[in-house]
Amino acid sequence: xxxxxxxxxxxxxxxxxxxxxxxxxxxxxxxxxxxxxxxxxxxxxxxxxxxxxxxxxxxxxxxxxxxxxxxxxxxxxxxxxxxxxxxxxxxxxxxxxxxxxxxxxxxxxxxxxxxxxxxxxxxxxxxxxxxxxxxxxxxxxxxxxxxxxxxxxxxxxxxxxxxxxxxxxxxxxxxxxxxxxxxxxxxxxxxxxxxxxxxxxxxxxxxxxxxxxxxxxxxxxxxxxxxxxxxxxxxxxxxxxxxxxxxxxxxxxxxxxxxxxxxxxxxxxxxxxxxxxxxxxxxxxxxxxxxxxxxxxxxxxxxxxxxxxxxxxxxxxxxxxxxxxxxxxxxxxxxxxxxx
Amino acid sequence: xxxxxxxxxxxxxxxxxxxxxxxxxxxxxxxxxxxxxxxxxxxxxxxxxxxxxxxxxxxxxxxxxxxxxxxxxxxxxxxxxxxxxxxxxxxxxxxxxxxxxxxxxxxxxxxxxxxxxxxxxxxxxxxxxxxxxxxxxxxxxxxxxxxxxxxxxxxxxxxxxxxxxxxxxxxxxxxxxxxxxxxxxxxxxxxxxxxxxxxxxxxxxxxxxxxxxxxxxxxxxxxxxxxxxxxxxxxxxxxxxxxxxxxxxxxxxxxxxxxx
Numbered sequence: 349x350x351x352x353x354x355x356x357x358x359x360x361x362x363x364x365x366x367x368x369x370x371x372x373x374x375x376x377x378x379x380x381x382x383x384x385x386x387x388x389x390x391x392x393x394x395x396x397x398x399x400x401x402x403x404x405x406x407x408x409x410x411x412x413x414x415x416x417x418x419x420x421x422x423x424x425x426x427x428x429x430x431x432x433x434x435x436x437x438x439x440x441x442x443x444x445x446x447x448x449x450x451x452x453x454x455x456x457x458x459x460x461x462x463x464x465x466x467x468x469x470x471x472x473x474x475x476x477x478x479x480x481x482x483x484x485x486x487x488x489x490x491x492x493x494x495x496x497x498x499x500x501x502x503x504x505x506x507x508x509x510x511x512x513x514x515x516x517x518x519x520x521x522x523x524x525x526x527x528x529x530x531x532x533x534x535x536x537x538x539x540x541x542x543x544x545x546x547x548x549x550x551x552x553x554x555x556x557x558x559x560x561x562x563x564x565x566x567x568x569x570x571x572x573x574x575x576x577x578x579x580x581x582x583x584x585x586x587x588x589x590x591x592x593x594x595x596x597x598x599x600x601x602x603x604x605x606x607x608x609x610x611x612x613x614x615x616x617x618x619x620x621x622x623x624x625x626x627x628x629x630x631x632x633x634x635x636x637x638x639x640x641x642x643x644x645x646x647x648x649x650x651x652x653x654x655x656x657x658x659x660x661x662x663x664x665x666x667x668x669x670x671x672x673x674x675x676x677x678x679x680x681x682x683x684x685x686x687x688x
Numbered sequence: 689x690x691x692x693x694x695x696x697x698x699x700x701x702x703x704x705x706x707x708x709x710x711x712x713x714x715x716x717x718x719x720x721x722x723x724x725x726x727x728x729x730x731x732x733x734x735x736x737x738x739x740x741x742x743x744x745x746x747x748x749x750x751x752x753x754x755x756x757x758x759x760x761x762x763x764x765x766x767x768x769x770x771x772x773x774x775x776x777x778x779x780x781x782x783x784x785x786x787x788x789x790x791x792x793x794x795x796x797x798x799x800x801x802x803x804x805x806x807x808x809x810x811x812x813x814x815x816x817x818x819x820x821x822x823x824x825x826x827x828x829x830x831x832x833x834x835x836x837x838x839x840x841x842x843x844x845x846x847x848x849x850x851x852x853x854x855x856x857x858x859x860x861x862x863x864x865x866x867x868x869x870x871x872x873x874x875x876x877x878x879x880x881x882x883x884x885x886x887x888x889x890x891x892x893x894x895x896x897x898x899x900x901x902x903x904x905x906x907x908x909x910x911x912x913x914x915x916x917x918x919x920x921x922x923x924x925x926x927x928x929x930x931x932x933x934x935x936x937x938x939x940x941x942x943x944x945x946x947x948x
Contacts, residue, residue, distance in 0.1 A: 356786045356812060356824060361802035437780055499780075567799070571791055575777045581741050582794045582847070583767035628783045631802075 360629055367626040371639035375417075378643035378650075382413040386653045387660065407543055414548050415540045415607065416646040416663070420614060422555055422604045424641020426597045427615020428622070428633045429562055432573035433593050434488075436499045438678060440615035441601040444502070445483045445509025447612070450598075450605035451535045452513040452520075453479020459524045470550065470606070477602030483509050484598050538611030538664030540649050547607055554603050562596050563634055565589060570630035611645070611664045613671020618644055620678065691719030691881055692754030692769060694740075694851050699749035701735050709735050711906040712749070717851060717899075720881040722873060724894035724914075727903035728927050733887045734775070734855055736903070740885060741772040741853050753851075767795035771849035773840050773857050782827040785839050789815055789824075792846030810846050817876070818842035819868055833860035841869065845876075852876075854886040858893065870896050891918065891943040902926050914941060 357363070384390060390409060394401040427440040441447045457475035464471050487509060491502035517535050534541075568589045571579035580586045622636035645663065648670065652661040695716040702708045710732040717723050725733050738744040740751060742758050751758040753769060771792070792814070793807040815821045820838040823831065828839060837860055844852060852873070858866045870893050876882040894900050900917040902910040904926045910917045918941045923932045931946040
């Protein structure tokens with residue numbers, strides 16, 4: 349009996365390089381589309397010549413697209429990390445209630461009028477981070493039975509936390525200003541509607557280090573995604589690694605929610621798409637989700653701006669309408685797996 | 689590098705609010721020896737091997753690797769000495785088998801580097817040694833239980849350990865693959881001076897081992913060469929069944945249970 353000649357898949361390094369090249373091209377394309385389309389179509393020549401168009405472009409369009417980039421990247425990478433951390437392909441900042449916790453934290457801070465900044469970091473960010481951190485810790489504690497996290501319990505605790513946080517946000521907004529239905533919607537559904545580039549700078553100040561730190565844990569997370577015990581016997585300090593990734597995800601989600609609200613399902617769909625295209629290795633999936641998350645949210649927002657003739661939809665409505673069905677499809681596929 | 693001794697002394701463990709599941713267990717594995725741990729379900733075997741792997745901290749007693757307490761070892765250096773094959777690995781993600789086996793190379797790699805040519809070579813060798821080469825490009829989640837066990841064994845071999853801890857690695861394997869696995873382990877003992885500690889319900893297989901440890905209710909009731917431990921009285925005691933029979937045939941010990 350002769351064994352067939354054995355060939356291994358291409359090396360991780362070359363697969364990573366290929367994936368990141370393709371995804372960078374997709375991101376550049378989406379930036380181009382995002383900057384071009386909207387209720388007001390902007391052509392590059394009039395940005396140079398016409399002062400009205402220039403103001404529109406630099407005060408509204410560019411900030412909105414860049415915010416999409418920053419928030420999309422954040423949701424993508426934190427979704428990929430949370431899925432690995434909980435070994436659950438249905439986990440993401442939204443389904444685990446982390447976004448909800450962050451939104452509640454942020455709205456409490458706003459209701460109390462905490463507009464101050466400490467060393468340039470808005471207190472709203474801090475409150476949102478605290479809310480996100482509380483949510484992710486709670487979900488973990490509730491879903492943990494003995495040494496294992498139960499996948500079903502994890503998602504159900506996420507649902508419950510989201511409901512509680514949503515009700516909390518509603519109550520707070522209602523108490524502070526009963527007429528501001530729009531602001532409530534913004535928090536609960538998520539929107540990229542901002543003016544000027546300043547908030548983005550403040551976000552990047554925190555987000556870029558957090559993204560990089562998360563990427564440094566790619567290999568450890570990859571082992572944890574396979575099996576916690578195996579990771580531990582391969583030399584990974586599992587408790588420490590999980591703790592740090594928790595904090596980083598809460599930080600990333602907290603900051604994005606404080607500005608954009610709880611935008612759903614981006615962190616769910618994007619890592620799945622990257623996996624389907626380029627495989628399971630977290631050294632590809634983490635940076636890949638960063639890039640594809642940005643591209644996805646920019647395009648979703650471009651769609652939100654152009655779908656209705658009457659004006660802008662909040663981007664969260666688009667991601668929800670696209671992502672909800674994907675979630676259900678994944679849930680069904682997963683049940684088929686576990687039935688085997 | 690010189691082979692390292694591995695020794696566990698008077699280990700005890702109890703789960704929170706529970707009785708002791710491992711009680712004063714001592715055992716040692718000299719380099720190049722194979723040890724089988726047998727015992728009925730719930731006799732503390734898995735907890736014991738998880739302690740030996742450094743996954744669970746014993747509440748009393750100590751584990752020494754090369755004369756140094758196991759928890760004093762740097763995790764990455766420890767991972768170059770000891771590999772662990774759990775009962776089952778259930779990842780929800782469809783990892784490619786070759787990548788999963790390659791993850792066994794982690795303890796030998798600097799933190800921020802991709803795999804080297806040597807890593808790829810060792811991965812291929814391990815897949816072949818474990819008899820899983822034909823599965824290299826398959827998805828781990830699409831494999832049967834037995835195929836998964838062979839892949840996980842390959843992953844542990846890619847780690848190039850000096851001590852291999854296995855928790856019922858043959859439970860899902862058919863007759864042919866069980867025998868093949870024991871032959872592979874024996875060969876690695878000869879070629880690489882590998883030590884093996886393996887939990888098994890397959891008492892028949894333990895004839896090929898140097899040492900058999902019989903456990904009952906968390907305690908070691910017999911320990912020694914297979915011939916000394918695989919006796920009617922000892923096996924009847926640990927399995928609590930008077931119908932267990934053994935017989936020596938051609939240098940092997942046959943073990944069976946009378947059903948009628």
